[in-house]
Amino acid sequence: MRTRADPHRRRRALPERTPMNVTVARPITAPASRPVLR
Secondary structure, eight states, rough: OOOHHHHHHHHHHHHHHHHHHHHHHHHHHHHTTHHHHO
């Protein structure tokens, strides 16, 4: 039970902190990279 809660809690804490860091570091470092892909 602790091995299943570890990967689940580690995966939920990563995606929640990655979107904020990725949206702040991607739009600023890749402002023309998103428009080119879209």
